[in-house]
Amino acid sequence: MSVICQCVDGAFLDHNLYVQSYLKCDCKNTGYKLKDEFFSVESPFMMDSQAERIRREANCKHLGHEVPTKQTSADKKRRKKASKLMSFEPHNQKIYDLIDKCLVSLITQAREINHLRTISQKQEVTNNVIARKASLIQGCGDLFQTLCEHFDEIFQVSENYDAVLLCEGLSLSAASVINRYVKNLKNHCILCKVEDHDFIIPGRSSFLTSSFQQFLTRGHQLITVEGGYDLIVIDPPWTNKSVKRKKSYNMIDEEDLKQIPLQDLAKVNGLICVWVTNNESLLQFVKDELFPHWSVAWVANWIWIKVTRYGEPICQINTHHKKPYEQIIIGRVQSSKQNLSSISCDKNQRTSNREDFFRQSQNPQICVELEQELPLNIVIDCMGDRGVRDEQQDLKQTCPAVAHVGSTCDQIVCTDGRPECKRLQSGLPRNSEGTDSCTEQHGAHKTSSLNIPSSFVLSSVPCSLHSKKPPLSDILMPYLPLAPKNLELFARNLTSGWCSWGNEVSSINRKFYYICDILIVENLIFTFYMSFMIATFLIDWVSN
Secondary structure: OOEEEEEOOEEEEOHHHHHHHHOEOOOOOOEEEEOHHHHOOOOOOOOHHHHHHHHHHHHHHHHOOOOOOOOOHHHHHHHHHHHHHHOOOHHHHHHHHHHHHHHHHHHHHHHHOOOOOOHHHOOOOOOOHHHHHHHOOOOOOOHHHHHHHHHHHHHOOOOHHHOEEEOOOOEEOHHHOEOOEEEEOOOOOEEEEEOOEEEEEOOOEEEEEOOHHHHHHHHHHHHOOOOOEEEEEEOOOEOOHHHHHHOOOOOEOHHHHHHOOHHHHEEEEEEEEEEEOOOHHHHHHHHHHHHHHOOEEEEEEEEEEEEOOOOOEOOOOOOOOOOOEEEEEEEEEOOOHHHHHHHHHOHHHHHHHHHHHHHHHHOOOOOEEEOOOOOOOOOOOOOOOOOHHHHHHHHHHHOOOEEEEOOOOOOOOOOOOOOOHHHHOOOOOEOOOOOEOOOOHHHOOOOOHHHOOOEEEEEEOOOOOOOOOOOOHHHHHHHOOOOOOEEEEOOOOOOOOEEEEEOOOOHHHEHHHEEEOHHHHHHHHHHHHHHHHHHHHHHHHHHO
16 A cells, blocks of 8 residues: 555555555565665755755854854845745645645654654755756656657558557567557566666556557557546646756647547546646646546546655745646546547447457467567467467467467466455545545445545655656545556556556666665565574584
8 A cells, every 4th residue: 555644634655665565576575666766855955055055054053153144135036036926826825725734744644653754853955966866867768759759750560559569578679569559467577678678567567658649540449448447547748838948858738638539448437637737727728628528527636745755845835936746636537428429430440449359368378488579460468378289380370480489377367456445444535524435335435426535635755757646546446446447648657457658658667767675685585594594403403
């Protein structure tokens, strides 16, 4: 569970604990977690000059010298600017009040269980230099983005959309991953090499890497599931002037989001969560234009406030340029006669494609080990070693690139792995009546929008990697059915139990960002040590 503690109107999350929970390897004794430096946010972010001044003042106090009190012109400007900001954004007062109401309680609880440090433990101000340097790691760069945008021009291939490729310790070229539905059907994570980069693919995860235009034309049909997704999380690269100046990533116009075929992807009454910046016009666009266009009814506005390891907001709440929080607009999909009529026009074609896909996924397939790149129209799946001998000859004739046929893999057991309802009664939002939004009857959860708090605060120490959001699976669990089908759009990392789409969807799954779970390693060392001591004792006892 990523939920560390909760109050009536909020919950505190541990991002890396959630990552550790699903990045387990096949042997069950090793796993991965994100490197600690990505979460090394020790103090509120500030200008380097301001941090240097704070360090000088702290040194003066430590040496017993008088602290200089002369105000610079920058200090005066900053104070005037702050006084203006206090009255500049009255529309955000409701958010400020909500944060003030529950943040103190969450921080206090997190400190009591030693998840956060106390202010008295605070050391020298480094202005988060470790986290800032870690965030500058390039990873794969623009490898996948460039291929997605220019794939048809470079490779002149249009039939690759129908391919389904399973990662099972394969070594692939980046081009062979673009426009393909990639799945890891095992319950544990596996390693896959793309070009010169090693990637950690979580268990029971799937993804599609493509451009936005390719996703609209054919890509979305590959990831469509029967019945629709119960939860869709969308984190668009919103237009931003600062990003436009830096040219750090491609942005999307908000009007283009209306082209997403949400009715084809989502289940009626399914949850839609859209991450939005604090731009008031974008917030209104999602609620007043985008949701109605998708036939989605607004349900709630949630807040994610980022804090340091000491429980302080990463910057002042009422600053103009940067705020320590982001917003999540939540809605539920409604049935629409207009959308239903348009869907029925090409229902036969879509149904045929979907039936073919499910028929292929249910057929016995074989595990293969590749030594060269597969043709772009080959479908590969892995559902165990059933029917291997019967299919060997056909596969060899179809795919000459297969070097070894007949290697087996574990049978896929589609276990959900979710905790029972009685375990969800702590660390989760409560409805307006103050009761847990979770039912014991038949293990089912309530899915009525009335159970979702219209306002709620999530707090966590943020990951310094770009656009890395905290996990929502655990906190939204009471409002979803058991074994929900989850989809993330514009994703930058893969998650167990989720399907993800984006033009750099596996970017943060590069192995370089992770380390072996140190607790597991320590347990192995301790076990080995105890075994050695017992063996030594027995040898001495027998010899005597």
